[in-house]
Amino acid sequence: MTGTTTLTATAAAVEVHGAHKWYGANRVLDGVDLTVQPGQVAVILGPSGSGKSTLLRAINHLEQLDVGHVSVNGELIGVRRHGERLKELGERAILAQRAGIGFVFQGFNLFPHLTALENIAAAPVATGRATREEARATARDLLERVGLADKADAYPRQLSGGQQQRVAIARALAQKPGLILFDEPTSALDPELVGEVLAVIKDLAGSGTTLIVVTHEIGFAREVADLVVFLDGGRILEQGSPAEVLDNPQHPRTREFLSRVL
Ligand code: ADP
Ligand code: MG
Numbered sequence: 001m002t003g004t005t006t007l008t009a010t011a012a013a014v015e016v017h018g019a020h021k022w023y024g025a026n027r028v029l030d031g032v033d034l035t036v037q038p039g040q041v042a043v044i045l046g047p048s049g050s051g052k053s054t055l056l057r058a059i060n061h062l063e064q065l066d067v068g069h070v071s072v073n074g075e076l077i078g079v080r081r082h083g084e085r086l087k088e089l090g091e092r093a094i095l096a097q098r099a100g101i102g103f104v105f106q107g108f109n110l111f112p113h114l115t116a117l118e119n120i121a122a123a124p125v126a127t128g129r130a131t132r133e134e135a136r137a138t139a140r141d142l143l144e145r146v147g148l149a150d151k152a153d154a155y156p157r158q159l160s161g162g163q164q165q166r167v168a169i170a171r172a173l174a175q176k177p178g179l180i181l182f183d184e185p186t187s188a189l190d191p192e193l194v195g196e197v198l199a200v201i202k203d204l205a206g207s208g209t210t211l212i213v214v215t216h217e218i219g220f221a222r223e224v225a226d227l228v229v230f231l232d233g234g235r236i237l238e239q240g241s242p243a244e245v246l247d248n249p250q251h252p253r254t255r256e257f258l259s260r261v262l
Pocket of ligand 2: 053
């Protein structure tokens, strides 16, 4: 072997190392280190403004870190240290990595002028990963998987929020991602619709896909998470199993937060 780095099957699905991010004078990520193993479900908890969305966006390279780095499946896209310019591997590498990452937003973000089936089939066709017929067949399978086989031809406005979010999850799955990031996927939903979306996410857990879920649903975290992370003021104050973080929190801020959301 030469001196090149060898990637092995043991590479973490996601590794965030020494992540710092400022918006002007506002320090939003303040030294975040996070490792998520392949197939794990990580739940990120934390108060509003603690940097949860920024962290997810950094993992997907929608946001550039000021210091630190993120690697996905052992593949490093950009490294930056204090005072250094980002060694860009180029937009193409970022797009290639992002194509393997699904992102599900709080606000569903479906294309309003496309049916449920078309929303799911659009990206695989546009990126040349599937023919139109293949993409439509896959979309039907995915609609069935999220319990919406009968809604293929419905437009987003004809669907409830919970149904729209299940379509959005199916759309993410259509790209066969190894990693899916969920940013408060149930926060915009009426309470009675939260369960159906969480049930779909729960179904994905243990399927081999790595999931990182920002949510305030503590019951979901307790049931599904391998790793619970508590973020506050841009720092991870505590991380561990649900039993450790949720049932036996060590940090007063974690206790205070849990007492407010439980
Ligand atoms: P969370 O998702 O935990 O609520 P965010 O990551 O969205 O937190 O935001 C963390 C902090 O960064 C907040 O103070 C927010 O106002 C600020 N922030 C987020 N995005 C931007 C942006 N694009 N420009 C300036 N400030 C931002
Ligand atoms: Mg957020």
